[in-house]
Amino acid sequence: MSVVPLSRPVPVTTEPRPTRHLLIGLAVGFVALFLFAPLVTVFAEALRQGWVASVQALASPDARSAIRLTLIVAAITVPLNAVFGIAAAWAITKFDFRGKAFLITLIDLPFSVSPVVAGLALILLVGANSSFGAWLAANDLKIVFAFPGIVLATMFVTFPFVARELIPVMVEQGRAEEEAALTLGASGWRSFFTVTLPNIRWALLYGVLLCNARAMGEFGAVAVVSGKIRGETTTMPIMIEMLYNEYLSVAAFSLAAVLALLALLTLLLKSLLEWRHADLLAATRRH
Amino acid sequence: MRAGILRSPSPLPGFGLSFGIIMAILSIVVLLPIGALLGRGLMIGPADLWSMVNSRRIWSALALSFRAALVASLFNLVFGLLLAWVLVRYRFWGRRFIDAAVDLPFALPTAVAGIALTALYAPNGPFGQALAPLGIRVAYTEAGIWVALVFIGLPFVVRTVQPVIEQLEPDLEEASATLGARRPYTLRRVVLPTLTPALLTGFALCLARSVGEYGSVIFIAGNIPNVTEIAPLLIVIRLEEYNYDAAAAIGIAMLLISFAMLLAINAIQVWSRRRIGLV
Amino acid sequence: MNIEIEELAKEFGTERALYPVSISIPSGALIALLGPSGSGKTTLLRILAGLEFPTSGRVLFGGQDATGLSVQERRAGFVFQHYALFKHMTVFENVAYGLRARPRKERPTEAEIARRVNRLLDLIQLPDIGGRYPNQLSGGQRQRVALARALAIEPRMLLLDEPFGALDAKVRKELRQGLREIHDRTGLTTVFVTHDQDEAMEIADLVVFMSKGHIEQMSVMPPAGKARAVPVAPR
Known part of the structure; x- marks a missing residue:
């Protein structure tokens, strides 16, 4: 019996090993250079003068008020956007109505409008130079350069997050389970709370997570409307800019490190959701 | 109702x-x-x-915003495809970790990214020092804007292309091989055309986001009028001068660009749905 | 309870799903709506349940006009084509859902609910699966759970949309007789939709042939078991 020497089989649905290694190396290098390096820098710069300096910077009254303001803004905008997202997904996926496609486009609008333009538009609507703004000022209602303006600007930029996540999930789930609940005698609200909400809870959490990360980190839109009054209208990102421009690098990076930790936590929770509940999320099968 | x-x-x-x-x-x-x-x-x-x-300063700012966004999006188009392919098709240590990290630019506030990149690429920063002997300056030049926009636009192409690669049926590639095609030919003629709509969508999303980006750019750009001053910054400057009309004029120009991109994204999706039934 | 369908018609936009149709269903009958997809049979069934609203015509339940009744008020036990079991609830919770959804005054006690649910699980011959989740069940088991859930509300009628459509041929045959037996035991007026002629003729008392939104023909079947004896002209 003669032995025919086999040549190494050429892979059919993948690349040869050296190519694979090259591509993996390129990808990992790219990620390391463009993603990990800046992230590491944040923490390195924050700790440049040791823990104590960093913690002291965070404990200053201005920093604390910035942290508090950021938390309050997120606590208001995120629930509002969650309600909006649920309402939008409910109307869009459970009913057939005129102008649906146009409505979806409108919901997506904030994704493609510059945050600075959003802030500008808000100032033109309610700033002191507009007639509506003059009326508000006459009635002692301050929106621009005050807390309500920051909330509105943050809502603009975070507006599509929850709806975008929920709509595909609810399209996939269809209407049959809600209809079944109704035929069994459940009221509309009951069927919503006992059937719809449990079915979308993970997707909702996912959307809220992304919405929250953006709400706490928004810079451009808030910078325009905040007026940057220290201790009053400075959110964490605005405070970072002010400190950085004053060459208070450690203080700026310490605040930045807090936000970076929040970002890492967001990514961790998001990944957990994706691994455990991939079948119930839209993001993991978007195409 | x-x-x-x-x-x-x-x-x-x-x-x-x-x-x-x-x-x-x-x-x-x-x-x-x-x-x-x-x-x-x-x-x-x-x-x-x-x-x-119609002034030189505004035209340069708009042109800069668009040009830098285009450069960064093209860069992300190539590396986004590479990352998506590697993450779906190859198994290697740390793959899941890298996969999760791709979304960092979505989660990290832009101002944080901005100061971090500036610290890295500034003349006295680690990357800045490494590049200086080669005569390359990144911070406070247009290249700095590219770097910032590559960072914030990175997830878009990866996340639109990745699911399409996941759903790619191996049959197609096997069929191509049984018909005598070599691997590069299969990739070019079978795989790439299937990915084109997703690539275009990701590219357009990345472009739309980059054109209007502000937070990550202003720290590293240096903001020299006519040279590294982006259009959103010019709006902020006009607002600080209380020149609302001028700010509105630039804002409207940018809004029109946004509408055009939105239209382009929708057109790509309609086209791809008609062509291969993918959304 | 007898059901009268009078000149019922339905349009979706410019499309006609149902031309005016009239059927009289005697109390306690088991009838089949038979036809290809797009024949309007599911639309008709959903109108009976209150899940769609007719463009014109009316429905009478027990002699009373039910056209304007909401889906909850109709109390029709409805079995969905893919069962629409609540994935996040156990079988027990699924079956108990309708009882727990009742207003406080009419709601049975938890003990009573448990008793009724267990009795229904016995009826569908799956006494031990109360603690399981729908995705841990076979197709045939899911279908029977959906039936039990519909029966739990003490419905005035039973409506089934392709109840055997998602099952393989063997299970299908077994469950056909199961449905007939449950119908005979409960005495509920029952309407089911199918595209399978054998299935319709084997268990129904009355078969309504539908096509393109019209009723083509109605055939009264002899008592169950002798269905083959009556020739029915294919359309």
């Missing part, structure tokens, strides 16, 4: 309520402000609007 815009009545309740919530929030948060911006433009009038936009 029920008889008006609903196409057919439904036993499910809550249309009026949910539609009311949508319209209320949408109007207050998005439509009224955008309307105020466009209304301001109408009050100023097209002729004055044009004369306000």
Whole structure:
């Protein structure tokens, strides 16, 4: 019996090993250079003068008020956007109505409008130079350069997050389970709370997570409307800019490190959701 | 509400309520402000609007914003495809970790990214020092803007292309091989065309985001008028001078660019749905 | 309870799903709506349940006009084509859902609910699966759970949309007889939709042939078991 020497089989649905290694190396290098390096820098710069300096910077009254303001803004905008997202997904996926496609486009609008333009538009609507703004000022209602303006600007930029996540999930789930609940005698609200909400809870959490990360980190839109009054209208990102421009690098990076930790936590929770509940999320099968 | 815009009545309740919530929030948060911006433009009038936009400084800023966004998006198109392919098709240590990290730019506030990149690429920063002997300066030049925009636009292409690669059926590649095609030919003629709509969508999303980006750019750009001053920064400067008309003029120009991109994204999706049934 | 369908018609936009149709269903009958997809049979069934609203015509339940009744008020036990079991609830919770959804005054005690649910699980011959989740069940088991859930509300009628459509041929045959037996035991007026002629003729008392939104023909079947004896003209 003669032995025919086999040549190494050429892979059919993948690349040869050296190519694979090259591509993996390129990808990992790219990620390391463009993603990990800046992230590491944040923490390195924050700790440049040791823990104590960093913690002291965070404990200053201005920093604390910035942290508090950021938390309050997120606590208001995120629930509002969650309600909006649920309402939008409910109307869009459970009913057939005129102008649906146009409505979806409108919901997506904030994704493609510059945050600075959003802030500008808000100032033109309610700033002191507009007639509506003059009326508000006459009635002692301050929106621009005050807390309500920051909330509105943050809502603009975070507006599509929850709806975008929920709509595909609810399209996939269809209407049959809600209809079944109704035929069994459940009221509309009951069927919503006992059937719809449990079915979308993970997707909702996912959307809220992304919405929250953006709400706490928004810079451009808030910078325009905040007026940057220290201790009053400075959110964490605005405070970072002010400190950085004053060459208070450690203080700026310490605040930045807090936000970076929040970002890492967001990514961790998001990944957990994706691994455990991939079948119930839209993001993991978007195409 | 029920008889008006609903196409057919439904036993499910809550249309009026949910539609009311949508319209209320949408109007207050998005439509009224955008309307105020466009209304301001109408009050100023097209002729004055044009004369306000038509200055060297504004044209350079708009051109810079668009050019830098284009460069960064093209870069992300190539590396986004590479990352998506590697993450779906190859198994290697740390793959899941890298996969999770791709979304970092979505989660990390732009201002944080901005100061971190500046610290890295500044002449005394680690990357800045490494590049200096090669005669390359990144911070405070247009290249710095590219770097910032590559960072914030990185997830878009990866996340639109990745699911399509996942759903790619191996049959197609096997069929191509049984027909005698070599691997590069299969990739070029079978795989790449399937990915094209997703690539284009990701590219357009990345471009739209990059053109309007502000937070990550202003720290590293240096903001030299006519050279590294981006259009959103010019709006902020005009607002700080209380020159609302000039700010509105630039804002409207940018809004028109956004609308055009939105239209392009929608057109790509309609086209791809018609062509291969993918959304 | 007898059901009268009078000149019922339905349009979706410009499309006609149902031309005016009239059927009289005697109390306690088991009838089949038979036809290809797009024949209007599911639309008709959903109108009976209150899940769609007719463009014209009316429905009478027990002699009373039910056209304007909401889906909850109709109390029709409805079995969905893919069962629409609540994935996040156990079988027990699924079956108990309709009882727990009742207003407080009419709601049975938890003990009573448990008793009724267990009795229904016995009826569908799956006494031990109360603690399981729908995705841990076979197709045939899911279908029977959906039936039990519909029966739990003490419905005035039973409506089934392709109840055997998602099952393989063997299970299908077994469950056909199961449905007939449950019908005979409960005495509920029952309407089911199918595209399978054998299935319709084997268990129904009355078969309504539908096509393109019209009723083509109605055939009264002899008592169950002798269905083959009556020739029915294919359309």
